[in-house]
Amino acid sequence: MIALYRTLAARSLLGKKGRSLMTVLGIGLGVTMVVAVALTNGAIMASYQSMLEGVAGRADLQVTASAGQGFPIELLDEVRAVAGVRAAVPAVSSGSPVLFGQKQTVATIYGIDPGQDTLIRDYHLTAGQLPAGDDELAVSAELAGGLGLQLGDRVKLLATTGYSELQVVGVFETGGTVRGSLGPFGAIRLGRAQQLFGKAGKLDTIDLLVAPGARPESVEQAIGQRLNGRARVGTPLERSRDMQKLLDSIVFTLTFASAVSLFAGAFIVYTNVAMGVAERRRDLSILRALGLRRREALWLVLSEAATMGLAGAGLGLLWGYGLASTMAQQMTGRFLVVYGIQASQVVLGLGDVVVALVIGLGVSVLAAYGPAREAVAISPVEAMRPDDVQVNGQETHGLARALAGLALIAAPAATIFATWPREGMLPLPLLRLWGALAAAVLLGVVVLLPVALPAANRRLLRPLQVALFGVTGRLASDNLVRQPRRAAATAAALMVSLMFMVGIGGMGVSQQATFDRWYQKAVGWDLNVSTSFVGIGAQVEMDPALVRTLEAVPGVRLASPQKMGRIVLGDGEPAFLQVFDHRLLRQYSEMPLEAGSWPAAVDALERGGASLISPAIARRLGLGLGDTLKLPSPSGEQAFRIVGILQDVSGFGGTIELDRQDYVRAWNDETSTNVALLVADPARVEAVRQAILDRLGSSTNLLVRSNREFWQELRGYYESFYQLMDGLVAIAILVSGLAIANTLFASVLERRREIGILRAVGTKRGEVVRVVLGEALCTGLVGGSLGIALGLGLEALFVASTEFISGAAMELVAPWRLLGMAVGVALLLAPLVGLLPARWAARLDVVDALRYE
Amino acid sequence: MSEVIAQIERVTREFKRGGSVVRAVDGIDLAVQRGEFVAIMGKSGSGKSTLLHLMSGLQRPTRGRVVLLGHDLGSLSDDALTLLRRQHVGFVFQFFNLLPTLSALENVALPLLLSSVRASEAAGRARQVLETVGLQERADHKPDELSGGQMQRVAIARALVNRPALLFADEPTGNLDSVSSEEILTLLKTTQVEQGQTIIMVTHDAKAAAYGDRVITLRDGRVHEDLATRSVAV
Amino acid sequence: MRPPLPVKHGLLGLLARRPRYGYELKAEFDLLSGGFWDLNVGQIYSTLERLLKDGLVTLDEGDGAGEGRKIYRLTPSGQAELDLWLAQPPLKPRPLRDEVYVRLGLLVDRDVSAAFDLIETQRRVYHLQMAELTRQKLALARGQRVADLRRELLLDAALLHVEADLKWLDTCDEKLRRVRI
Numbered sequence A: 001m002i003a004l005y006r007t008l009a010a011r012s013l014l015g016k017k018g019r020s021l022m023t024v025l026g027i028g029l030g031v032t033m034v035v036a037v038a039l040t041n042g043a044i045m046a047s048y049q050s051m052l053e054g055v056a057g058r059a060d061l062q063v064t065a066s067a068g069q070g071f072p073i074e075l076l077d078e079v080r081a082v083a084g085v086r087a088a089v090p091a092v093s094s095g096s097p098v099l100f101g102q103k104q105t106v107a108t109i110y111g112i113d114p115g116q117d118t119l120i121r122d123y124h125l126t127a128g129q130l131p132a133g134d135d136e137l138a139v140s141a142e143l144a145g146g147l148g149l150q151l152g153d154r155v156k157l158l159a160t161t162g163y164s165e166l167q168v169v170g171v172f173e174t175g176g177t178v179r180g181s182l183g184p185f186g187a188i189r190l191g192r193a194q195q196l197f198g199k200a201g202k203l204d205t206i207d208l209l210v211a212p213g214a215r216p217e218s219v220e221q222a223i224g225q226r227l228n229g230r231a232r233v234g235t236p237l238e239r240s241r242d243m244q245k246l247l248d249s250i251v252f253t254l255t256f257a258s259a260v261s262l263f264a265g266a267f268i269v270y271t272n273v274a275m276g277v278a279e280r281r282r283d284l285s286i287l288r289a290l291g292l293r294r295r296e297a298l299w300l301v302l303s304e305a306a307t308m309g310l311a312g313a314g315l316g317l318l319w320g321y322g323l324a325s326t327m328a329q330q331m332t333g334r335f336l337v338v339y340g341i342q343a344s345q346v347v348l349g350l351g352d353v354v355v356a357l358v359i360g361l362g363v364s365v366l367a368a369y370g371p372a373r374e375a376v377a378i379s380p381v382e383a384m385r386p387d388d389v390q391v392n393g394q395e396t397h398g399l400a401r402a403l404a405g406l407a408l409i410a411a412p413a414a415t416i417f418a419t420w421p422r423e424g425m426l427p428l429p430l431l432r433l434w435g436a437l438a439a440a441v442l443l444g445v446v447v448l449l450p451v452a453l454p455a456a457n458r459r460l461l462r463p464l465q466v467a468l469f470g471v472t473g474r475l476a477s478d479n480l481v482r483q484p485r486r487a488a489a490t491a492a493a494l495m496v497s498l499m500f501m502v503g504i505g506g507m508g509v510s511q512q513a514t515f516d517r518w519y520q521k522a523v524g525w526d527l528n529v530s531t532s533f534v535g536i537g538a539q540v541e542m543d544p545a546l547v548r549t550l551e552a553v554p555g556v557r558l559a560s561p562q563k564m565g566r567i568v569l570g571d572g573e574p575a576f577l578q579v580f581d582h583r584l585l586r587q588y589s590e591m592p593l594e595a596g597s598w599p600a601a602v603d604a605l606e607r608g609g610a611s612l613i614s615p616a617i618a619r620r621l622g623l624g625l626g627d628t629l630k631l632p633s634p635s636g637e638q639a640f641r642i643v644g645i646l647q648d649v650s651g652f653g654g655t656i657e658l659d660r661q662d663y664v665r666a667w668n669d670e671t672s673t674n675v676a677l678l679v680a681d682p683a684r685v686e687a688v689r690q691a692i693l694d695r696l697g698s699s700t701n702l703l704v705r706s707n708r709e710f711w712q713e714l715r716g717y718y719e720s721f722y723q724l725m726d727g728l729v730a731i732a733i734l735v736s737g738l739a740i741a742n743t744l745f746a747s748v749l750e751r752r753r754e755i756g757i758l759r760a761v762g763t764k765r766g767e768v769v770r771v772v773l774g775e776a777l778c779t780g781l782v783g784g785s786l787g788i789a790l791g792l793g794l795e796a797l798f799v800a801s802t803e804f805i806s807g808a809a810m811e812l813v814a815p816w817r818l819l820g821m822a823v824g825v826a827l828l829l830a831p832l833v834g835l836l837p838a839r840w841a842a843r844l845d846v847v848d849a850l851r852y853e
Numbered sequence B: 001m002s003e004v005i006a007q008i009e010r011v012t013r014e015f016k017r018g019g020s021v022v023r024a025v026d027g028i029d030l031a032v033q034r035g036e037f038v039a040i041m042g043k044s045g046s047g048k049s050t051l052l053h054l055m056s057g058l059q060r061p062t063r064g065r066v067v068l069l070g071h072d073l074g075s076l077s078d079d080a081l082t083l084l085r086r087q088h089v090g091f092v093f094q095f096f097n098l099l100p101t102l103s104a105l106e107n108v109a110l111p112l113l114l115s116s117v118r119a120s121e122a123a124g125r126a127r128q129v130l131e132t133v134g135l136q137e138r139a140d141h142k143p144d145e146l147s148g149g150q151m152q153r154v155a156i157a158r159a160l161v162n163r164p165a166l167l168f169a170d171e172p173t174g175n176l177d178s179v180s181s182e183e184i185l186t187l188l189k190t191t192q193v194e195q196g197q198t199i200i201m202v203t204h205d206a207k208a209a210a211y212g213d214r215v216i217t218l219r220d221g222r223v224h225e226d227l228a229t230r231s232v233a234v
Numbered sequence C: 001m002r003p004p005l006p007v008k009h010g011l012l013g014l015l016a017r018r019p020r021y022g023y024e025l026k027a028e029f030d031l032l033s034g035g036f037w038d039l040n041v042g043q044i045y046s047t048l049e050r051l052l053k054d055g056l057v058t059l060d061e062g063d064g065a066g067e068g069r070k071i072y073r074l075t076p077s078g079q080a081e082l083d084l085w086l087a088q089p090p091l092k093p094r095p096l097r098d099e100v101y102v103r104l105g106l107l108v109d110r111d112v113s114a115a116f117d118l119i120e121t122q123r124r125v126y127h128l129q130m131a132e133l134t135r136q137k138l139a140l141a142r143g144q145r146v147a148d149l150r151r152e153l154l155l156d157a158a159l160l161h162v163e164a165d166l167k168w169l170d171t172c173d174e175k176l177r178r179v180r181i
Helices: A001-015 A019-058 A073-079 A114-120 A140-146 A190-196 A214-227 A238-277 A279-288 A296-339 A350-377 A380-384 A397-419 A428-469 A469-479 A486-522 A546-551 A597-607 A615-621 A660-667 A682-696 A707-749 A752-760 A765-804 A816-843 A846-851 B050-054 B078-088 B104-112 B118-130 B148-160 B178-196 C007-017 C022-034 C041-053 C076-087 C099-108 C112-139 C148-181
Strands: A061-064 A083-100 A104-112 A122-127 A135-141 A154-159 A162-173 A183-188 A205-210 A230-233 A527-530 A556-568 A574-580 A593-595 A610-613 A628-631 A638-646 A655-659 A672-679 A703-705 B006-019 B022-035 B037-041 B062-069 B089-092 B166-170 B197-200 B214-219 B224-228 C057-061 C070-076
Touching: A019 A238, A019 A296, A019 A350, A061 A214, A073 A083, A073 A205, A083 A114, A083 A140, A083 A190, A104 A846, A114 A183, A114 A205, A114 A765, A135 A140, A140 A162, A140 A183, A140 A296, A140 A527, A154 A190, A162 A593, A183 A190, A214 A230, A238 A296, A238 A350, A238 A486, A279 A296, A279 A350, A296 A350, A296 A556, A350 B166, A397 A428, A428 A469, A428 A486, A428 A765, A469 A765, A469 C007, A486 A707, A486 A765, A486 A816, A486 C057, A527 A682, A527 A707, A546 A556, A546 A672, A546 A682, A556 A660, A556 C007, A574 A660, A597 A610, A597 A638, A597 A752, A610 A615, A610 C070, A615 A638, A615 A655, A615 A765, A615 B104, A628 C076, A638 A660, A638 A752, A655 A660, A655 A703, A660 C099, A672 A682, A672 C076, A682 A703, A703 A707, A707 A765, A707 A816, A752 A765, A752 A846, A765 A816, B006 B050, B006 B197, B022 B197, B022 B224, B037 B050, B037 B178, B050 B166, B050 B197, B078 B089, B089 B148, B104 B118, B104 B148, B118 B148, B118 C057, B166 B178, B197 C148, B224 C112, C007 C022, C007 C041, C007 C057, C007 C070, C007 C076, C022 C070, C022 C148, C041 C057, C070 C076
Parallel strands: A104 A183, A135 A162, A574 A655, A610 A638, B037 B197, B037 B214, B089 B166, B166 B197
Antiparallel strands: A061 A205, A061 A230, A083 A104, A083 A154, A083 A205, A122 A162, A135 A183, A154 A162, A527 A672, A527 A703, A556 A574, A556 A672, A593 A638, A610 A655, A628 A638, B006 B022, B006 B062, B214 B224, C057 C070
16 A cells, blocks of 8 residues: 555656656755855865864974964974973964966965974975975975976065065975865975065964873963963964854854755745645545555655655755855855965765755655645545535634744744843854744744734735735735645745845845945055955065155155054954054044044054954953053063054954054064055056056065055955855745745645636636736735845844954944845745746636536 | 527537547537526536537637627637626536635625626625525625535526626536525526526436426437427426 | 225315315315326215215215215214324335336337337426426415425425436436447
């Protein structure tokens, strides 16, 4: 009998090819998102870790700088003197553009002591040797391949002073201890690297080997005490935590997006299985009458859903892999390059496959469970009778359902409110809990919707439809609530998509608006010159001599060196550090402050010993205006009086602003990330730019940006992220469109006879189309209005919470363009995808339809 | 009283069934006069329902001509045909075929509402017709709150609300007990006698057919017998 | 051999309601039987004679003269007989005594096409008869008087019997065709 049912089920799956395909697609798209997000996150983390591992080699511990430009080389001897240290190997590293003829690529250049470095890392030389002289360079096979390098070739490297020429003396494989996707890299002598990258007398890392018998933990502790904040010590892998923190805020949004599309996919499965089961009610009941047990019947229906779920999961794995490759590449190109992470390899592990299959299977079986239970709950005899007049889908457990729905909405909302951080940052577990709570609120809305729908129909939809379309509208709106659960599921799919669109998109709009306003005030220079500055940092800093050269270019009124980079605070967490010469800065910019007054603050900064901090730092360290900020530096702990709270838009864990004189003194670093220029005659900006290029263009990699160009560049970072989101939104909307079309097909299929009646009593084809499209429109209205409302709520939540999630303050801006689009989608998508079922309904043969049971 | 209201000429209708062609109606000629009550009888598969579908314009013939109220149906577009049905033709079916979301009154008013008659006027006329079928008290009930006979009376009221020139009934008593059947048939007969309503009814029940002035028996898609029953002594 | 019609008990039933003149009884009986039994006055009186003889009714001579003035009355034993009869279950299945059966039976092995013709003409007769019965039914003012109800029930019986005959003809037709092929 089970074999018989399988035959029936298989025939129905194959017979309804379109619908089965739709189900598989729905699940597939949902799983795609989950897989893509997981793989992208995994790929970035893996490449970051393998980079760290590759760089660290066999090192047990690593000493790194707390801020960008390294730490004094004297620390090397101090560390070597610590008991338990077997070897301490110094290195300097920097990303740098490498030129060979017309070809150019970015590589990581390591300054090493070849004699000691082999303790830590293996270099499997395939040709030549490691650098012995100051102008010698050994390159990885990847770098050699990329530029077509041979032994003896001379390449140009970007240094703080401009291009320097080096000769290739060796090529090595990146195998052995140096493994993973480091990207192209090269090795030069330590002293040369210090000179080239403006790190004279400094180191970026010390790799440590612990003596046999010594405990790494106690050695780490001893070194930490010794360093006393001048540099950090840790195991190489600890640094990957920083990366995960940055990724978390991105992944949170991505995970949310994947949950949304999975949600929509589940609705598709729900409507399809419900429809399939309704159609095969008679098959099932005959089998039940012949002695199939209820449990067996349930199992059979679920196994059908499981089959489709598995097929969808397979599809999702494939698509997800493809999408992840694109996403990883995009994210790498846009904002991970500064961390030295190169194009990463997306790896599909067994775990990902299992997770995808479990999710695909779980979601489809879960979605199918309700309709399957209903199908097997009816008695065999009942199902074999033709149902002439279908009872209106009345919600029997209306009250219980309403209460459950309200509870699901109220409890998480209350929890979020109760756990709203009054001070400090939002801990990651709490952030994840909030995500779960937001999902619970959504679930509550979904649970509540079938109960609310009939009431909404009576009060709003029906009168509206009657006013617009007369009796066809009336039929349309009433048809919607006949299967309230299915209608609710469909509307919910649209709701979730639009909520996502408005919520995430609205956050983007708010963020951009906030940014634009900030930029207008805070960035006032005419031109900005750098060699490798990408907006949040540079690969190679600029030598002070360059600043003086720029000052001398005719038409330049003022040249102000600016420094931007990462700093690791005493609490081990990173922050964004910006250093200005405030004597100059005050002539072209005003930093927007949340607390404190700019003239007083800039006076204090000019005098020295003062700083500005962003609210995120204030929260993190529990500091306020007038308090003292203590920062670790190579010259020991430095104290700064907080003279203002910055308005922050960067969201890299908070911003700290110092004056150049303090920075140069404590960090012993005169390089700059970029140079801000004011021109004498604003109308001659282009001429000045040309003059700079003429003067310096041949000796260094020169990036000259106008104020407008820089704005566009920075905006680009936001936009690339939100473009990715746009893609996800499009997928989610596509899936919900499928769900709507699907439900309408089900609706038409069930009501074939009624359509026959309508046609018989004189309803024109066009009017039948209107009845079906009217139902679609109602779905759109319900899903759309809820989605937009929830989306705005979500945006408000995002905007309000971003300050203690990413550290950037945001002002709430109504996303008018998105709202317009959402309204458009709500009003147009459903009728548009409804056209096909509507046309089908209109073309039904009247007599066949009348005969249909 | 000899105006031909519906006429079919050499009408044939074929269906494909599993690869072979089945001829449900095979070259039938038939004319129905205004005011007649024609009963079409036959065993299942004799083509009687198909004949009704062809005459009413619900289906188009494979060959032959159908003229309804002076319109050659073959020359009408689907919309024009639909409008003709809406304005001049009423239907009563075996399975009542009421729309479950509408009340009895709304079901009756449906054809008027489709013709964009003002809602209040439509409701008024629907109420009147419901009264003539004796269901004024059930006006606000939904179909699932009515008995079979009541549902069929609502269906008749719906068919009559437009004062159609022609009323088609397809096994109107097929799903009813004998007493309800009699009520329905008497109701149909009354509209014929009192309002001159032309009725074409398909039935397999000789008792129902006995209400007609003409009993046409179909066999294998052809007219086997066309019997006038009026004013003949037993 | 025709079974006796229930004239005897019909008369007893009529007299049970009230005593009646002889001439009244003929008209009343016609109403009761729906006019389908063509009883003549003679049959009525011969039955009354037998009832008198059996002591089930008595006869009162009224004023005036002639048969018309005689009033018949039910005796207690007449009442007892009536009650007994009414309480009895129907005695026998309806006998198949129609001429059609005999003629069709004879034609089956003699002349099949004549048998088909017979079926056709007979069918036409039955249809016409049903139409006539239906007209009569429609003519009744429904549910107004007991007499009308009584008559309607009889008309129903007649219609259903004719319908049965029609269905039988259809079955004959079908079976004969199968045999012939």
